[in-house]
Amino acid sequence: MYAKRLRGIELSRIRKMFDIQGKDIINLGIGEPDFNIPENAKDAIVDALEEGFTHYTPNNGIEELREAIAKKLKVENKIKRSPDEIIVTVGASEALYMCTQALIDKGEEVLIPDPGFLSYNACVKLAEGKPIPIPLEKKDFRTKPETIESLITKKTKAIILNSPSNPTGAVMEKDDIKAIAELAEEKNLIIISDEVYEKIIYEKKHYSPGQFTENAIIINGFSKTYAMTGLRIGYVTGQHEIIEELLKVHQYNTACAPSISQAAALAALKGSQKVVDSMVAEFKRRRDLMFNRLKKMGMECNKPAGAFYMFPYVKDEKSFTENALKEGVVVVPGSAFGSNGKDHVRFSYATSYDKIKEAMDRIEKIW
Numbered sequence: 001m002y003a004k005r006l007r008g009i010e011l012s013r014i015r016k017m018f019d020i021q022g023k024d025i026i027n028l029g030i031g032e033p034d035f036n037i038p039e040n041a042k043d044a045i046v047d048a049l050e051e052g053f054t055h056y057t058p059n060n061g062i063e064e065l066r067e068a069i070a071k072k073l074k075v076e077n078k079i080k081r082s083p084d085e086i087i088v089t090v091g092a093s094e095a096l097y098m099c100t101q102a103l104i105d106k107g108e109e110v111l112i113p114d115p116g117f118l119s120y121n122a123c124v125k126l127a128e129g130k131p132i133p134i135p136l137e138k139k140d141f142r143t144k145p146e147t148i149e150s151l152i153t154k155k156t157k158a159i160i161l162n163s164p165s166n167p168t169g170a171v172m173e174k175d176d177i178k179a180i181a182e183l184a185e186e187k188n189l190i191i192i193s194d195e196v197y198e199k200i201i202y203e204k205k206h207y208s209p210g211q212f213t214e215n216a217i218i219i220n221g222f223s224k225t226y227a228m229t230g231l232r233i234g235y236v237t238g239q240h241e242i243i244e245e246l247l248k249v250h251q252y253n254t255a256c257a258p259s260i261s262q263a264a265a266l267a268a269l270k271g272s273q274k275v276v277d278s279m280v281a282e283f284k285r286r287r288d289l290m291f292n293r294l295k296k297m298g299m300e301c302n303k304p305a306g307a308f309y310m311f312p313y314v315k316d317e318k319s320f321t322e323n324a325l326k327e328g329v330v331v332v333p334g335s336a337f338g339s340n341g342k343d344h345v346r347f348s349y350a351t352s353y354d355k356i357k358e359a360m361d362r363i364e365k366i367w
């Protein structure tokens, strides 16, 4: 009865984890910042409502916002894009969907990180393409250019990169990104670079493949940086020609991103970035606490340099997840992110310092 392309697509197992609540439950399954949106963004929403800014906007988003994004790309990422080469989207999620719909034909292959964010696999399948997992290095979750090269076939169309990564927290090295960008040019492939955790970074520096090749489409958003997950606002940028095609999917899918969310995003981008700095500093404090506790317990865990996730090896993800839940701690089993994530779990530290402390005490009991 339903379309064949929906077969093999499961509803996210992480969503189920999100929903586990209870008085004594500590949920480390959460994938969103537990902070409030910046005050200036709140004010911008109130103003937008009062001024009746509640109608359709241009399909690709309000000009002022696209100009602010173009400026940010130029100054921070060294990527030159005109406001016309940017589409404001309903979250990075919509941008991912648009890219896969606009680029992938039936049977074409898309390389996706494994472990990686769930939507990559689902979006490629929804476009009737074939997701090909890129096994990340066991030791440090590195995305090796050589591994990517070995997976390229005649059917390969695109490579999805995600740095900092969900679920591993790994941040890609400049040289690796550059090498993958060169590979994409040589083989005429497109890189779809998901950079939503760009700002949530502790030790390393963020590099975008867009700095090294015109073949890159950059996806970013406001959900994580400005704790605006519910406002559903993001953007995508690429060469003019690609943007024209993406716009076809966007136009007939959503018409435009919500007007008031665009107002909030503009205020967030133009305002002081101190709110972001203090959120990141708090995430770092929590990361250090969690990492040190896990290390003391003797758990095998790579120290994440970005995002707000940790991805330790727990030997048996099923029994670990069940035992943790018995102690009132929710974690996500690693294989939810791809077969290479098996027997790891994802801990999110987007919850308070005290709760993480308590969660670690409980985990220690079952380890």
Ligand SMILES: Cc1ncc(COP(=O)(O)O)c(C=O)c1O
Residues within 6 Å of the ligand: 031, 090, 091, 092, 093, 094, 117, 162, 165, 166, 194, 196, 220, 221, 222, 223, 229, 232, 233, 234
């Ligand atoms: C790697 C990654 N990309 C994209 C998204 C989606 O973000 P948005 O809220 O902007 O749709 C998420 C959300 O968890 C994510 O982890």
